[in-house]
Amino acid sequence: DAGITQSPRHKVTETGTPVTLRCHQTENHRYMYWYRQDPGHGLRLIHYSYGVKDTDKGEVSDGYSVSRSKTEDFLLTLESATSSQTSVYFCATNRDSGNQPQHFGDGTRLSIL
Amino acid sequence: GDSVTQMEGPVTLSEEAFLTINCTYTATGYPSLFWYVQYPGEGLQLLLKATKADDKGSNKGFEATYRKETTSFHLEKGSVQVSDSAVYFCALNRDDKIIFGKGTRLHILP
Numbered sequence: 485d486a487g488i489t490q491s492p493r494h495k496v497t498e499t500g501t502p503v504t505l506r507c508h509q510t511e512n513h514r515y516m517y518w519y520r521q522d523p524g525h526g527l528r529l530i531h532y533s534y535g536v537k538d539t540d541k542g543e544v545s546d547g548y549s550v551s552r553s554k555t556e557d558f559l560l561t562l563e564s565a566t567s568s569q570t571s572v573y574f575c576a577t578n579r580d581s582g583n584q585p586q587h588f589g590d591g592t593r594l595s596i597l
Numbered sequence: 598g599d600s601v602t603q604m605e606g607p608v609t610l611s612e613e614a615f616l617t618i619n620c621t622y623t624a625t626g627y628p629s630l631f632w633y634v635q636y637p638g639e640g641l642q643l644l645l646k647a648t649k650a651d652d653k654g655s656n657k658g659f660e661a662t663y664r665k666e667t668t669s670f671h672l673e674k675g676s677v678q679v680s681d682s683a684v685y686f687c688a689l690n691r692d693d694k695i696i697f698g699k700g701t702r703l704h705i706l707p
Contacts, residue, residue, distance in 0.1 A: 588640030
């Protein structure tokens with residue numbers, strides 16, 4: 485759907501290590517989003533981008549940074565991973581904001597030991 | 598701020614039963630409303646949407662009507678199938694973002 489590829493699909497790492505997740509899209513959508521999904525919380529927005537080099541924070545941005553140097557790629561970085569960041573991470577894209585729905589990737593399951 | 602509240606699950610039904618998943622929202626203005634579905638191991642997929650009051654969204658036998666007077670967008674299906682087992686999310690759009698409810702897990706028994 486909307487040609488969204490997340491990598492890696494699964495990752496296990498240790499506390500304190502840096503982690504980068506990648507989202508790649510082939511539809512030339514302007515907007516890209518990173519969410520985390522946790523039991524009892526639904527999906528929570530971490531960061532989003534409304535164009536190359538244009539990003540903004542979501543509701544749970546602490547401990548995360550993002551970069552978007554090309555339209556097709558949106559990177560999420562955990563500078564120093566903590567166990568509380570164990571989660572399933574989803575990338576989504578949207579051609580325009582407003583009334584348009586978002587298209588989701590298949591997720592990255594990240595475990596931090 | 599804007600928010601979405603949906604009924605907690607899990608909801609367990611027998612095949613061919615009638616389904617209702619309740620969703621209410623709090624928002625300023627007139628957001629678009631969505632239902633997304635998530636099958637095991639996958640990302641969310643748009644199920645249906647409505648962009649203004651009294652609109653009815655429909656897809657795959659599911660329906661939901663945008664009720665401004667009750668700030669609701671309840672999901673219904675007349676006869677569920679085992680393949681409908683999934684997690685369902687109600688959501689609204691606000692500016693550049695979408696706000697999701699916490700999701701309702703649906704189990705359909707054969």
